[in-house]
Amino acid sequence: MIHPAWILPRLGKAVRGICLSVLLAGCSNALSGNHASGTQPFAEARESGSAPINAPPILLFSGTGTSRNDVVAIEIILNRNHLAYARVSTEQLNAMNPAQIQAFRLLIVPGGNFVDIGNSLTADATANVRIAVKAGLSYLGICAGGFLAGNLPAPYKSFDLTSGVQFSFYSIEKRGVRKAALRIASADSPALDQYWEDGPELAGWGDTVAKYPDGKPAIVEGFFGNGWVILTGVHPEAPDTWRRGMAFSTPVSASNAFALTLIDAALRRIRMPHY
Numbered sequence: 706m707i708h709p710a711w712i713l714p715r716l717g718k719a720v721r722g723i724c725l726s727v728l729l730a731g732c733s734n735a736l737s738g739n740h741a742s743g744t745q746p747f748a749e750a751r752e753s754g755s756a757p758i759n760a761p762p763i764l765l766f767s768g769t770g771t772s773r774n775d776v777v778a779i780e781i782i783l784n785r786n787h788l789a790y791a792r793v794s795t796e797q798l799n800a801m802n803p804a805q806i807q808a809f810r811l812l813i814v815p816g817g818n819f820v821d822i823g824n825s826l827t828a829d830a831t832a833n834v835r836i837a838v839k840a841g842l843s844y845l846g847i848c849a850g851g852f853l854a855g856n857l858p859a860p861y862k863s864f865d866l867t868s869g870v871q872f873s874f875y876s877i878e879k880r881g882v883r884k885a886a887l888r889i890a891s892a893d894s895p896a897l898d899q900y901w902e903d904g905p906e907l908a909g910w911g912d913t914v915a916k917y918p919d920g921k922p923a924i925v926e927g928f929f930g931n932g933w934v935i936l937t938g939v940h941p942e943a944p945d946t947w948r949r950g951m952a953f954s955t956p957v958s959a960s961n962a963f964a965l966t967l968i969d970a971a972l973r974r975i976r977m978p979h980y
Contacts, residue, residue: 761790761809762789762809762811762972763788764793764809765780765790766793766798766850767792767793767815768793768797768822769822770821771817771818772817775816775817775847775940776792778940779847781944782964782965782968783968788968790813795825798826799830803837806834806842807837807842810842811842811971813968814844814853815847815849816849816850817848817849819849819853823861826862831863834864835865835929838930839929841930842932843935843971843974844933844971845935845968846934846935847940847942848937848939848940851907851936851937852872852905856870858871868929870910872905872906873908875904875906876906885902886898886900887901887923888918889918889923889924889939890918891915892978892979896955898954898960899960899963900947900951901938904937906923906938907922907923907937907938912925912976912979913925913979913980922938923938923939924937935967935970935977941961941963941964941967944961
């Protein structure tokens with residue numbers, strides 16, 4: 706767990722974000738209209754106070770503090786596999802009630818600056834997400850989204866889907882390492898080199914699906930009430946352009962396929978093999 710006395714001075718690093726210095730060239734105009742067409746239900750919901758009509762199954766958070774590059778990386782995988790989704794901004798999520806959030810089956814919170822993400826949301830919004838997950842919404846938290854699923858110390862906001870468990874940075878961050886290719890071992894499949902950047906070590910909650918090289922949990926899964934939660938400290942969705950300057954022994958296609966496995970398991974509430 707992160708002790709408040711430890712995390713507060715560390716947040717100076719966190720606010721720089723996990724992927725803001727990474728360039729994902731050529732993708733800003735590469736996506737078709739799935740996310741744009743998903744914005745209309747939010748306007749209807751704000752006016753009526755009801756759940757969105759004909760909501761797609763996946764709600765992808767793209768608000769303040771998220772890494773634009775990571776949002777795009779996730780969108781590429783969703784579009785490539787014909788998974789319908791809607792983007793939700795900070796303002797939209799702040800305006801949604803639990804019923805409106807529960808109209809979706811899965812909320813994905815990507816990497817970025819977990820301090821800015823949490824602090825841009827209202828206390829009602831974080832509580833409403835927690836209520837929706839407890840009632841049955843699935844949640845996939847990637848890096849910053851994993852930190853936010855834990856219980857950050859006040860005054861920082863988080864969803865607390867872990868019943869009070871807090872997550873620390875993976876140990877190599879303490880040695881000044883900010884990003885790396887890490888060999889991630891899974892319970893029932895060959896180990897893969899995965900992209901890591903300032904991600905959490907997910908000890909103390911859930912079942913361990915995959916481990917960091919030192920054996921600490923890199924990916925975990927578990928229930929929060931009736932909601933199915935999967936958290937990852939690494940970025941299997943990372944494109945090849947993020948790998949520049951680092952040595953990976955496994956192809957990006959294998960990593961991206963594993964990202965799809967995580968999305969599918971969260972969406973369909975599948976318990977993945979674990980240690």
